[in-house]
Amino acid sequence: MARILIIDDDPAMVSVISDICQEKGHQTIACNSGQKALEELATHAPQLVITDLKMDKVGGLEILRHCREILPQTPVILITAYAKVESALEAMKLGAYDYITKPFKIDALLLAVERALENHSLVRENRSLRQIVREKYRFENIIGTSPRMQEIYGLIAKIADTDSTVLIQGESGTGKELVARALHFNSHRQHHPFVAINCSALPENLLESELFGHKRGAFTGAVQDKIGLFEEAEHGTIFLDEVNSMAQPLQTKLLRVLQERQIRRVGDTKSSPISVRVLAATNEGLLEKIKDGTFREDLYYRLAVIPLEMPPLRERTDDIPLLVQHFLQKNAAHSASEPRKIEPSAVEALQKHTWPGNVRELENAIERACALCDDHLIRVRDLPPQVLRSAENPTPPPRLADLPSPAASPALTLTSPASPVSPATTATSTHGTEQQTLREFLATQQRTFLEQTLQSHQQDLAAAAEALGLSAAELRRKLGLASPRRTQASKPARPARKNAAAI
Ligand SMILES: Nc1ncnc2c1ncn2[C@@H]1O[C@H](COP(=O)(O)OP(=O)(O)OP(=O)(O)O)[C@@H](O)[C@H]1O
Ligand SMILES: [Mg+2]
Incomplete structure (x- = not known):
């Protein structure tokens, strides 16, 4: 069943087409003017548009153009009088999916509708398959066997396929986004979008319209209706990264969305229901922010239905050798070469560093060492200066001190x-x-x-x-x-x- 927007300034024609489509189980939105149709497009996000080509004021071509902009995946079928076939062909060049000429047979209309919808779902399916293949964010991409990571895997396995809101806390570079993706791609929502937004990247008013969308004319510069990220993530997952940096008025709006499961575009008077799973991440302690009055406590409890704490790398240095091997392989795959090897003493040095930038910093250190090393072997001297400093001046006792000496054992x-x-x-x-x-x-x-x-x-x-x-x-x-x-x-x-x- 699909949502089909039908536009014709002849109401009789709209009702005939609607009946034919409804008979096949589709939901139809009838519209008698091109102008109104521009609004309906944004409001209903139809999966198919059938429009008359020639209408007063706003014609089929304008609708086509608008649809390409705001709903690029939605196919448009044009209806035209026989004499106007040339302009229909022109419209196909502009991206119309198909056209039918008046008068048309019911079968011809149905065939065009089914073909367009089939194509639409293939495009969508292909897109999400590509995304899954490309991102491949499954458990196997999260490396670590330490007890802390085992706990995380256990928790991910338990909560991935629920709709619970999860607050992922942890320092920068600890893998919060990796976990968010793992949660999404191991859930029943995996074939729907995973939409990530960094809440610290935009000023408050832009973030609001980015998240919730806006109506045309809602503010200066809002020249047309815009769909927000919550709507884009429909049936999928939205990941609100750095939610700690969200301004208070927006926190209040987010709280309402989480409570009511409805969103209202900026400048709109109506709300519409959404089915989106919300994951959020913070790299600051939210409890402190609650104490100093910069984060709403009620929002915290809504977000942290399930809190998940990513451990800093310095608290799981046992995972470093495995992470190093992972990044050596990743690097080799990128450069289509053999994985570099690394001296055990270099791994020991890596384990002595405190990693303020966590796994990301380690990944960068390995990438750098791969580029700098001679003979495909990473030695201590190839590590970044801050790592060398920590190795010279170790605070925690060396983890692998009891291993056979590097001379007696081959490079890892x-x-x-x-x-x-x-x-x-x-x-x-x-x-x-x-x-x-x-x-x-x-x-x-x-x-x-x-x-x-x-x-x-x-x-x-x-x-x-x-x-x-x-x-x-x-x-x-x-x-x-x-x-x-x-x-x-x-x-x-x-x-x-x-x-x-x-x-
Ligand atoms: N456990 C892990 N296994 C493999 N790679 C990891 C792991 N944790 C993090 N990474 C890698 O480290 C980098 C940073 O991870 P990610 O972006 O998920 O961190 P983050 O916590 O979201 O960081 P920030 O707070 O800076 O946004 C990524 O390239 C990611 O693939
Ligand atoms: Mg992140």
Whole structure:
């Protein structure tokens, strides 16, 4: 069923076409003047427009032009008298989807309508498929195995497919937007738009009309009706980034939208219902803002139905080696080259830094190091100055201090021959429980990384192995798949120390 706007200055014609369309189960909006139609376009956002070409004052061509501007995906069918076919052809050049000549047969009209609607839904579907493929914001893009991240995954899995409002809190660069996208793309709304807006990027009045749209003439410069982002996100998700920077009058309006689930365009007197999931992010503590009176408490509770706190990177430095490998791979994919390798001492240095810019800063550091390094190997000297300073002057104790020395272990590489850590290996370790824990941790990281790679190759073991620089048999063994000797834990295939380097 589609929403069809039918425009003709002959009311009899409008009613005939409406009847034909309604008979097929479509919802119709009848309109007897071109001028009125311009308003109806913005009000109803129809999925198809059928308009007479020649009307007094505002004709079909103007409607077509207006529709192309505000609803570029909506097809327009023109109706014209036989003698005017040439101008109909002209209109097709301007982007009309089809035209029918008067008098027309019912079947001809229905055929044109169904074709246009089919095309419209294909365009939409294609757009959202492309978006999904392009963005591919699923869990596998969120890297980290630390307990804090495990908690986040658990929470995302639980709440993704609900309609609850989520407030994602965290310092800059901690992955708030990544999580917002994961929530959307793992929800039933995934085939509908994900619309993100940074609330700090626009002055208050512009932000209001951006969010809610406006009526023509609502303010100077509002020369035509405009659809807001809430309406654009219909059936999908809107992500209000940096909601902490929203001015108070707008906070009040947002609160009303969340309470009533209706939006009213600037300058409009009517509200219309919306079905949009709201996700918001803040990089400031909102409770402090409530205390100093700059953020509405009631809005906070509406937004934070489910609060989600992204940990700063310095509180999950255990995730750094895995993130580093992820960014090395990402970098290689962008430059269509082999992933760079990185010395263990460089990873240690990265783990000593406090990362005020969090994962984004780490990503940039790796990109920079990839560009600067010699022989495809990233060394400590290739790291940014602030990281080197932290490494020289470490505050927290080094996390990987107990690992074999860089000289004894090869550069961290996915191709080094290693087998999963066996319980016997760790149990007989002479390095005590601390090292046992580290080994277990590294083995888990290795496993997660291998599984993520396998997943990103659609479980194609051979392809994943190739990407990892392993043989399929090696990968199978590392993953513990169908290996008859896997249970012989007392006899590890390789010396234990190499396991530590093989993440
Ligand atoms: N856990 C993660 N795994 C992989 N990449 C991550 C992770 N967290 C963040 N990133 C990457 O770091 C960069 C910053 O992430 P994102 O934009 O989601 O952060 P943010 O919290 O929204 O930052 P800001 O507050 O500055 O807007 C992105 O390139 C993102 O892909
Ligand atoms: Mg962000």
